[in-house]
Amino acid sequence: MKKIKVVFFIYQLGSGGAARTLLNIVNNIDRGRFEPVLVTLNYEGNYEHYLHEDVPLIKLPTRRLRSAIIPLSRVIRRESADIVFSTIPNYNTIALLANLLSFTKAKNIVREAAYLGGSFSSNLKLRVYGMLYKFAPRVIALSQGVKDNIVKRYKVNPEKITVIYNPVDLETIQSNAINGEMQKEDQVIFHSEAKTIVTAGRLVADKDHKTLIKAFSKINQKLNVHLFILGEGDLEKELKQQSEQLNVQDNVHFVGFQKNPYVYFHHADLFVLSSKREGFGHVLAEALATGTPVVSTNCKPGAVEVLDHGTYGKLCEVGNADNMADAIYEVLTIDDSQREQMVQKGLKRAQEFNAQDIVKQYEEVFVQHANQRTRDRM
Known part of the structure; x- marks a missing residue:
C-alpha cells in the first residue's frame, strides 16, 4: 500500500x-x-x-x-x-x-x-x-x-x-529527566537544603513572570527557596530589574533556554506556571511526566483542562501574587506522603497525553x- x-x-x-x-x-x-x-x-x-x-x-x-x-x-x-x-x-x-x-x-x-x-x-x-x-x-x-x-x-x-x-513524548522526557545533567552552578543549589521552584516559557507578557517573581518574593521571606526561570525573551532585562527591586536577585536564576529542561523539572520541589492564558499548557503535562508537583494559574482553557480543575495540581488566580504565593507555600510545605500522592496522580494524568x-x-x-x-x- x-x-x-x-x-x-x-x-x-x-x-x-x-x-x-x-x-x-x-x-x-x-x-x-x-x-x-x-x-x-x-x-x-x-x-x-x-x-x-x-x-x-x-x-x-x-x-x-x-x-x-x-x-x-x-x-x-x-x-x-x-x-x-x-x-x-x-x-x-x-x-x-x-x-x-x-x-x-x-x-x-x-x-x-x-x-x-x-x-x-x-x-x-x-x-x-x-x-x-x-x-x-x-x-x-x-x-x-x-x-x-x-x-x-x-x-x-x-x-x-x-x-x-x-x-507528550513521555519516554524521552522521563529518560532526559533521570539521565540529564543541569549546569554545574545550578547543581549546587539543587543538592542543598533549599527548596527549588522551576518555571519554563518564553519571557513575554502572556507568561506573566512578573506575578511569579512577586509571589516568590513573599515565599522567600518564609522559606529558604530558589526560583529557576528557564527561557528567553524580550522581558529578561525587565524581570531581572524587578528581582533586584524586590531584593531577591540572589535567589532568582535566569538560566536561559535549556535543551533538556526536564532534568530541572525532575529535581525541583515544584513547577509553577504563571500564564495569563494557555490553549493547552503543554509544559504542565511535561512537568507532571517528570514526577514534579505543579502549581498553575487557572488560565483558561488549557491549564484548567490539563489539571482537570485542580485534580492533578494546585490552581491559583491569574495575576494574583498573594494567591499564588499561598498556593506555592502550601505545596512546598506538605508532608512526604501528601507530596507522593500529588506525584503519582500527576504521573497518571501525564499518561493520558502519551x-x-x-x-x-x-x-x-x-x-x-x-x-x-x-x-x-x-
Missing part, C-alpha cells in the same frame, strides 16, 4: 510549544503508513537535533513568512503531498495559500493551539482566518476550550473541528482526508 505523504510546515523548529508538538507528531507517526516531510523557513531551530534522522528537513530559501508561499507550493507539488499540516494562524494562512497555488489535490489540515481574540480588531482578524479555514477540510483544536473559541470567534463549523490534546496514543488520533485524521484526496482523483 502506498504510504501517505504528509508535509508538515512550521516557521522554525524553535523552542516553543508548537515546535515541540510538531516534533512529537513527526517523530512518532507510523512509518509503515506515513511518510513525513518537515518544511521550515531558513532558520536554525533549537529542536532540530531532536528530529529523527529518517525525516527529510527542507528549509525554504527565505526567512520571511509571506515570502514562503511560492517556494512552499513548489515543495507540496514536488513531494506529491497528500496532506499539508500546519499550526498557528499565520503559518496556517501561508500553508493554505501555498497549497492552493500548488494546483494539487493535497488536503490542508490546520491546527489551532491558542485561545485568541477578545478585542474588536483581534476578533475581526480571527474572522478572516475562519474564512480561509473553509479551504481546510479539518481543523484540529488542542483543547475543548480552544474549539469553543474557534466556533465563537472564527465562525468555523463545529462539525469540522476535532479536539486532540498535545502529544504521544504514541495521541499521534494515533492525528493518523486517523490524516487517513480520512488522504482517502478523500484519492476519491477526488478518481
Whole structure:
C-alpha cells in the first residue's frame, strides 16, 4: 500500500510549544503508513537535533513568512503531498495559500493551539482566518476550550473541528529527566537544603513572570527557596530589574533556554506556571511526566483542562501574587506522603497525553482526508 505523504510546515523548529508538538507528531507517526516531510523557513531551530534522522528537513530559501508561499507550493507539488499540516494562524494562512497555488489535490489540515481574540480588531482578524479555514477540510483544536473559541470567534463549523490534546513524548522526557545533567552552578543549589521552584516559557507578557517573581518574593521571606526561570525573551532585562527591586536577585536564576529542561523539572520541589492564558499548557503535562508537583494559574482553557480543575495540581488566580504565593507555600510545605500522592496522580494524568496514543488520533485524521484526496482523483 502506498504510504501517505504528509508535509508538515512550521516557521522554525524553535523552542516553543508548537515546535515541540510538531516534533512529537513527526517523530512518532507510523512509518509503515506515513511518510513525513518537515518544511521550515531558513532558520536554525533549537529542536532540530531532536528530529529523527529518517525525516527529510527542507528549509525554504527565505526567512520571511509571506515570502514562503511560492517556494512552499513548489515543495507540496514536488513531494506529491497528500496532506499539508500546519499550526498557528499565520503559518496556517501561508500553508493554505501555498497549497492552493500548488494546483494539487493535497488536503490542508490546520491546527489551532491558542485561545485568541477578545478585542474588536483581534476578533475581526480571527474572522478572516475562519474564512480561509473553509479551504481546510479539518481543523484540529488542542483543547475543548480552544474549539469553543474557534466556533465563537472564527465562525468555523463545529462539525469540522476535532479536539486532540498535545502529544507528550513521555519516554524521552522521563529518560532526559533521570539521565540529564543541569549546569554545574545550578547543581549546587539543587543538592542543598533549599527548596527549588522551576518555571519554563518564553519571557513575554502572556507568561506573566512578573506575578511569579512577586509571589516568590513573599515565599522567600518564609522559606529558604530558589526560583529557576528557564527561557528567553524580550522581558529578561525587565524581570531581572524587578528581582533586584524586590531584593531577591540572589535567589532568582535566569538560566536561559535549556535543551533538556526536564532534568530541572525532575529535581525541583515544584513547577509553577504563571500564564495569563494557555490553549493547552503543554509544559504542565511535561512537568507532571517528570514526577514534579505543579502549581498553575487557572488560565483558561488549557491549564484548567490539563489539571482537570485542580485534580492533578494546585490552581491559583491569574495575576494574583498573594494567591499564588499561598498556593506555592502550601505545596512546598506538605508532608512526604501528601507530596507522593500529588506525584503519582500527576504521573497518571501525564499518561493520558502519551504521544504514541495521541499521534494515533492525528493518523486517523490524516487517513480520512488522504482517502478523500484519492476519491477526488478518481
